[in-house]
Amino acid sequence: MDDSALLIAGVGGLGCSWATRAHKNCLNYADLVLIDAEKNSLLEESSAHILQLGSGENLAGCAALPPLGKERMRSMAPLVSDLMRPVEMVVILAGLGGGTGSGAAPEFARLARQRGALVISIAALPFETQMVRKRLAEKALEDLRVYSDVCVQVSLDRLAWQARERGLDWTKRTGWIEELTIGLIQTLARVGKINLDLMDLRAILSREGQATMLVAESGLGDPSNVFQSAIDAPLFDMEFAGAKGCLLQVEGGPDMTIEQLDEVASAFTSGLHTDAQVILGARVGDELEGRMRVVAVLSGMSN
Numbered sequence: 001m002d003d004s005a006l007l008i009a010g011v012g013g014l015g016c017s018w019a020t021r022a023h024k025n026c027l028n029y030a031d032l033v034l035i036d037a038e039k040n041s042l043l044e045e046s047s048a049h050i051l052q053l054g055s056g057e058n059l060a061g062c063a064a065l066p067p068l069g070k071e072r073m074r075s076m077a078p079l080v081s082d083l084m085r086p087v088e089m090v091v092i093l094a095g096l097g098g099g100t101g102s103g104a105a106p107e108f109a110r111l112a113r114q115r116g117a118l119v120i121s122i123a124a125l126p127f128e129t130q131m132v133r134k135r136l137a138e139k140a141l142e143d144l145r146v147y148s149d150v151c152v153q154v155s156l157d158r159l160a161w162q163a164r165e166r167g168l169d170w171t172k173r174t175g176w177i178e179e180l181t182i183g184l185i186q187t188l189a190r191v192g193k194i195n196l197d198l199m200d201l202r203a204i205l206s207r208e209g210q211a212t213m214l215v216a217e218s219g220l221g222d223p224s225n226v227f228q229s230a231i232d233a234p235l236f237d238m239e240f241a242g243a244k245g246c247l248l249q250v251e252g253g254p255d256m257t258i259e260q261l262d263e264v265a266s267a268f269t270s271g272l273h274t275d276a277q278v279i280l281g282a283r284v285g286d287e288l289e290g291r292m293r294v295v296a297v298l299s300g301m302s303n
């Protein structure tokens, strides 16, 4: 796939820093666009497309005013349209609850979708103690979901806790969001042993109901651990049981056996609806020597 067919988009302060980190690990597979009003978010990555919202003296964020973020994003529609021309799939990263992420991310998703791109958004929701931000985020999430093919909702409480456990500063990198983004981009960009493509992803996402994604990596020695670490994801509470669609890409080093592949696939699919449609892909990659990685897209959940 052409590398400009896949795009990672960071929106707002958190979104930009997470997207910048994720992109460092898939430079050859995807382009990056950073969207914010604050200059600081936009400085680090020289190879990124930059969409700076606002102009003149109005460069100080959207001050927790989503309508301002939305309006500024909308005024850039022609630029977004140009940017999206070669793009087949965009992964949007944003922290909701402020002005830019909450206002601009749904608007960017709308514009991207209008251009025919598959839109995957990963949205972090504010800490439980941030009541006002939570209300802003809920409204933004509603809009974002309308314009996303899949919207992965992440709890900032859980995300920050997990990042700290790993010794990471969650405002810059979270570990998990990068892994999900990288896993997804690498999965779709590379030709697999059994190749999955965007049509497969679209088929799974056409199911009615909620959809989410999981990613996990682990040593080959213990395939059941891959499933466990996937469901330890910092997602918002969501019931996976009963999902009616599942796209599963299992990747492993040259030493991965069919038995290990089968064990991981069974762990992921055993809780699904009895009529669930499952699309399975597998790939062997030298860079994964001794390891396995799984990316799962689950759809058609009722809650």
Ligand SMILES: Nc1nc2c(ncn2[C@@H]2O[C@H](COP(=O)(O)OP(=O)(O)OP(=O)(O)O)[C@@H](O)[C@H]2O)c(=O)[nH]1
Binding pocket: 011, 012, 013, 014, 015, 037, 061, 062, 063, 064, 065, 094, 095, 096, 097, 098, 099, 100, 101, 102, 125, 126, 127, 130, 133, 156, 171
């Ligand atoms: N406690 C805490 N929460 C934060 C911090 N930074 C971001 N957040 C949370 O993350 C959400 C999104 O933050 P940002 O990405 O910085 O917001 P933004 O989209 O740039 O919005 P504006 O700056 O208002 O235009 C906020 O609503 C908060 O819930 C922080 O330093 N401390």
Ligand SMILES: [Mg+2]
Binding pocket: 012, 013, 038, 061, 062, 098, 100
């Ligand atoms: Mg900001």
